[in-house]
Amino acid sequence: xxxxxxxxxxxTLPSGMKLLGVEYDRVPWLSLTFMAKRGAExxxxxxxxxxxxxxxxxxxxxxxxxxxxxxxxxxxxxxSLNARSGWDATLVNLEGLSEDFAELMATMAEVVQTPGxxxxxxxxxAERRRAELVHQQDDPREMANIRYLRLFxxxxxxxxxxxxxxxxxxxxxVADLKxxxxxxxxxxxxxxxxxxxxxxxxxxxxxxxxxxxxTGGGPASPPYxxxxxxxxxxxxxxxxxxDLTQSxxxxxxxxxxxxxxxxxxxxxxxxxxxxxxxxxxxMARIRSxxxxxxxxxxxxSCRRAPGPFIVNTFTPAANTAQVVDEIRAVITEVHQNGVTxxxxxxxxxxxxxxxxxxxxxxxxxxxxVMSIDLYDLGTDYLKRxxxxxxxxxLKTAAAAAQDHLQPDNLVTLVMGPASVCAESLRNxxxxxxxxxx
Amino acid sequence: MTPxxxxxxxxxxxxxxxxxxxxxxxxxxxxxxxxxxxIVSLQIHYKVGSRHELPGITGISHLFEHLMFRGTETLGPExxxxxxxxxxxxxxxxxxxxxxxxxxxxxxxxxELGLRLEADRLLNLKLDDNTFQPxxxxxxxxRKLRSVDSPFGLVEEQLFATAYTQxxxxxxxxxxxQDLHRMTLDDCLAYYRSHYHPGKITVVIxxxxxxxxxxxxxxxxxxxxxxxxxAPEPKVAEPPQRGERRAVLKKVSQVEALFAGxxxxxxxxxxxxxxNVLAVILSGGKASRFHQDFVRKGKAIALDVELAxxxxxxxxxxxxxxxxxxxxxxxxxxxxxxxxxxLNRLAQDGVTPAELARAKKLLRSQAVRSLAHNFFRxxxxxxxxxxxxxxxxxxxxLSSLEAVTADDILRVAxxxxxxxxxxxxxxxxxxxxxxxxxxALQ
Numbered sequence: 001x002x003x004x005x006x007x008x009x010x011x012t013l014p015s016g017m018k019l020l021g022v023e024y025d026r027v028p029w030l031s032l033t034f035m036a037k038r039g040a041e042x043x044x045x046x047x048x049x050x051x052x053x054x055x056x057x058x059x060x061x062x063x064x065x066x067x068x069x070x071x072x073x074x075x076x077x078x079x080s081l082n083a084r085s086g087w088d089a090t091l092v093n094l095e096g097l098s099e100d101f102a103e104l105m106a107t108m109a110e111v112v113q114t115p116g117x118x119x120x121x122x123x124x125x126a127e128r129r130r131a132e133l134v135h136q137q138d139d140p141r142e143m144a145n146i147r148y149l150r151l152f153x154x155x156x157x158x159x160x161x162x163x164x165x166x167x168x169x170x171x172x173x174v175a176d177l178k179x180x181x182x183x184x185x186x187x188x189x190x191x192x193x194x195x196x197x198x199x200x201x202x203x204x205x206x207x208x209x210x211x212x213x214x215t216g217g218g219p220a221s222p223p224y225x226x227x228x229x230x231x232x233x234x235x236x237x238x239x240x241x242x243d244l245t246q247s248x249x250x251x252x253x254x255x256x257x258x259x260x261x262x263x264x265x266x267x268x269x270x271x272x273x274x275x276x277x278x279x280x281x282x283m284a285r286i287r288s289x290x291x292x293x294x295x296x297x298x299x300x301s302c303r304r305a306p307g308p309f310i311v312n313t314f315t316p317a318a319n320t321a322q323v324v325d326e327i328r329a330v331i332t333e334v335h336q337n338g339v340t341x342x343x344x345x346x347x348x349x350x351x352x353x354x355x356x357x358x359x360x361x362x363x364x365x366x367x368x369v370m371s372i373d374l375y376d377l378g379t380d381y382l383k384r385x386x387x388x389x390x391x392x393x394l395k396t397a398a399a400a401a402q403d404h405l406q407p408d409n410l411v412t413l414v415m416g417p418a419s420v421c422a423e424s425l426r427n428x429x430x431x432x433x434x435x436x437x
Numbered sequence: 438m439t440p441x442x443x444x445x446x447x448x449x450x451x452x453x454x455x456x457x458x459x460x461x462x463x464x465x466x467x468x469x470x471x472x473x474x475x476i477v478s479l480q481i482h483y484k485v486g487s488r489h490e491l492p493g494i495t496g497i498s499h500l501f502e503h504l505m506f507r508g509t510e511t512l513g514p515e516x517x518x519x520x521x522x523x524x525x526x527x528x529x530x531x532x533x534x535x536x537x538x539x540x541x542x543x544x545x546x547x548x549e550l551g552l553r554l555e556a557d558r559l560l561n562l563k564l565d566d567n568t569f570q571p572x573x574x575x576x577x578x579x580r581k582l583r584s585v586d587s588p589f590g591l592v593e594e595q596l597f598a599t600a601y602t603q604x605x606x607x608x609x610x611x612x613x614x615q616d617l618h619r620m621t622l623d624d625c626l627a628y629y630r631s632h633y634h635p636g637k638i639t640v641v642i643x644x645x646x647x648x649x650x651x652x653x654x655x656x657x658x659x660x661x662x663x664x665x666x667x668a669p670e671p672k673v674a675e676p677p678q679r680g681e682r683r684a685v686l687k688k689v690s691q692v693e694a695l696f697a698g699x700x701x702x703x704x705x706x707x708x709x710x711x712x713n714v715l716a717v718i719l720s721g722g723k724a725s726r727f728h729q730d731f732v733r734k735g736k737a738i739a740l741d742v743e744l745a746x747x748x749x750x751x752x753x754x755x756x757x758x759x760x761x762x763x764x765x766x767x768x769x770x771x772x773x774x775x776x777x778x779x780l781n782r783l784a785q786d787g788v789t790p791a792e793l794a795r796a797k798k799l800l801r802s803q804a805v806r807s808l809a810h811n812f813f814r815x816x817x818x819x820x821x822x823x824x825x826x827x828x829x830x831x832x833x834x835l836s837s838l839e840a841v842t843a844d845d846i847l848r849v850a851x852x853x854x855x856x857x858x859x860x861x862x863x864x865x866x867x868x869x870x871x872x873x874x875x876x877a878l879q
Contacts, residue, residue, distance in 0.1 A: 027808050028446035028449045028805060075798075076791070097805060098446045131735065131764040134692065243689035245585050245586055246581045289571065291570065293575070346519070350522055350523055351525075357527065
């Protein structure tokens with residue numbers, strides 16, 4: 001059957017803040033997000049976590065309501081409030097039943113515009129974070145991700161852990177959080193995204209009433225768009241974890257920014273390389289043929305500045321060196337010879353066929369709208385998307401593989417039991433042993 | 438999606454329209470038409486899960502789920518996924534204690550292809566050692582990921598193994614490591630012949646499809662498949678627990694933790710609804726008792742009441758689990774005492790009207806949000822039918838939750854959250870050297 005794409009309505013409020021809305025009628029649900037278009041990349045180098053903590057503290061009390069009052073008022077409506085920071089943006093999200101539209105809209109405005117920054121909640125938040133980060137050390141997947149980014153990016157903005165890092169927690173004070181909020185929460189870099197069972201005319205009216213005179217802070221930090229001047233040297237790095245039975249493996253190099261014109265050829269090529277599940281070369285080789293892992297995937301994190309390209313997997317420790325070697329071989333093959341006609345056609349038909357499945361939930365639609373706004377993709381992006389996918393040719397996909405895969409420049413991190421895997425890894429080249437996490 | 442101008446939440450109807458068919462060979466089909474997007478969720482639920490296994494072949498249901506992707510007489514390994522993914526589909530499967538479910542969320546125009554390929558792998562699966570051996574290694578890697586190297590995986594396994602002495606829910610769905618190593622291709626093929634036939638299948642098709650045409654398609658591809666007589670399943674029940682059971686698991690860990698399991702009820706039992714409300718009162722959301730008293734104040738990193746969400750509760754008596762992770766520097770024994778005191782207060786004083794209303798509205802809103810997914814609507818109908826025999830229970834969730842009273846909460850708290858009915862496993866951190874001295878982790 002024919003279906004029409006959701007229309008993205010747009011308005012600029014008197015304050016200069018942008019409002020984006022999509023009318024959604026599958027279920028009576030409402031998803032509200034305030035997006036401040038600056039995130040953890042603005043964290044001071046000695047204070048990783050500031051942006052994300054600031055986001056959470058917004059949910060822990062306003063000028064008018066305490067943490068408990070706010071939680072009770074929101075949850076008694078069956079709604080939920082969450083806030084977090086990521087790379088390039090900080091999101092405050094409030095979701096609930098659309099019958100509570102007026103209350104949810106008012107609460108969102110209150111949380112973002114009049115935060116309480118309560119000192120006692122800050123102390124509790126700091127202690128919770130400390131405990132969570134201690135506990136995180138028991139999660140090998142998470143630790144390998146964090147350690148890889150620090151290894152790869154060093155002290156440059158994408159190198160730290162968004163929720164904070166244990167050795168530097170004491171550097172953060174509530175004043176840092178207030179400063180982040182004062183600087184980055186401004187109408188000029190803020191967007192309110194409303195997806196739900198409500199007519200846009202009413203959304204606009206209510207948003208203008210609640211946000212029209214908000215002046216916020218600013219000026220926001222300049223956007224971070226440049227690649228770091230210095231990156232980790234290629235090679236194999238080993239972090240010994242004698243208690244693990246499997247090695248966590250990360251292999252990668254610098255990727256590209258979201259604004260790069262090769263985005264779509266790269267997306268298709270990477271689907272074939274490692275993002276397309278059982279349709280990908282990495283999965284076919286390392287899981288299906290060899291049985292060495294339950295899961296493997298590759299991803300390009302395309303942000304304002306070039307993010308990382310990373311292959312992510314794990315394997316029983318005895319297989320470690322062979323898996324590292326196989327990953328390198330698969331990347332080299334795609335880099336040198338591109339992809340096949342059939343692979344490209346199947347990747348294209350996957351993305352085109354899958355497109356309407358992303359329109360089922362308000363959250364899924366909101367996520368797409370935010371990405372469109374954050375990276376200036378244009379409000380007609382959804383209408384152009386399938387044509388962009390279809391427009392990729394064998395030649396442009398091969399060129400993307402040539403230009404953006406760097407098999408001779410790989411930074412490989414293994415986190416696993418050195419007694420089982422170090423020797424065989426040395427057969428692949430010099431292995432640098434890393435200290436603590 | 439045809440834009441509708443109806444933005445009145447009160448006019449929205451939560452009821453899932455469902456039409457049931459039974460084929461001559463015993464296969465059950467539910468069709469849930471919804472024409473707003475050109476997509477369908479095709480689900481094939483087999484009534485076989487870890488409860489059907491025996492000691493020595495634990496994990497075979499799940500391993501076999503993997504093998505169903507390894508090729509047929511005409512398709513190579515993983516080609517099933519590749520073909521349907523190339524149509525835009527989300528292809529996957531999951532195994533639980535009671536069922537093995539395969540699904541394809543697809544553009545509606547490819548429904549027939551999905552059915553044809555599902556019937557093909559039911560009839561013409563082709564396995565040999567070249568496909569079996571790597572897949573067994575994949576599952577061994579999955580077990581290490583989910584159980585052995587994960588922070589609490591082995592603690593949860595120990596909890597179920599201690600809480601269930603006679604019921605097969607005592608072993609993990611992924612299976613014991615030794616059984617995974619010991620199992621043979623012949624074991625898997627025998628299991629396949631016993632459990633993979635139309636009498637054990639519930640097909641659900643949710644989305645942009647007309648019931649009669651869906652029935653015709655299913656009949657075309659599945660109607661001729663013979664079904665052996667299905668023997669009635671033996672009823673198994675865990676005997677009532679007569680006193681607290683405790684176990685300790687030592688593992689390298691940065692935190693101390695305990696997992697407490699209380700025997701409760703299965704999916705067909707009305708007490709499941711007050712139990713769900715109770716779980717939210719205790720630990721759902723930031724206004725919940727446990728968040729306010731333990732997590733917010735830094736006594737616990739986490740204190741969660743875990744009850745498998747509808748419709749994933751087990752067919753037979755399941756466990757309600759309280760997972761308590763002490764914050765560094767906090768005493769686990771003290772946390773445990775405070776936890777039991779909190780449960781005793783609940784069983785003594787009950788809950789306030791505001792607590793009850795908050796929890797019910799949270800559960801209602803979660804249910805409403807989930808109904809946006811064809812996939813979830815299909816799971817509700819398919820799994821309620823498979824585990825209780827009554828698919829219409831999927832349409833009674835909201836009213837069953839709404840009917841829960843404060844007296845119900847008090848009653849279920851007193852009935853189930855008793856010391857004699859609980860099993861506690863404590864995670865005791867050790868150094869890597871101490872861990873090595875205790876033997877290999879499996």
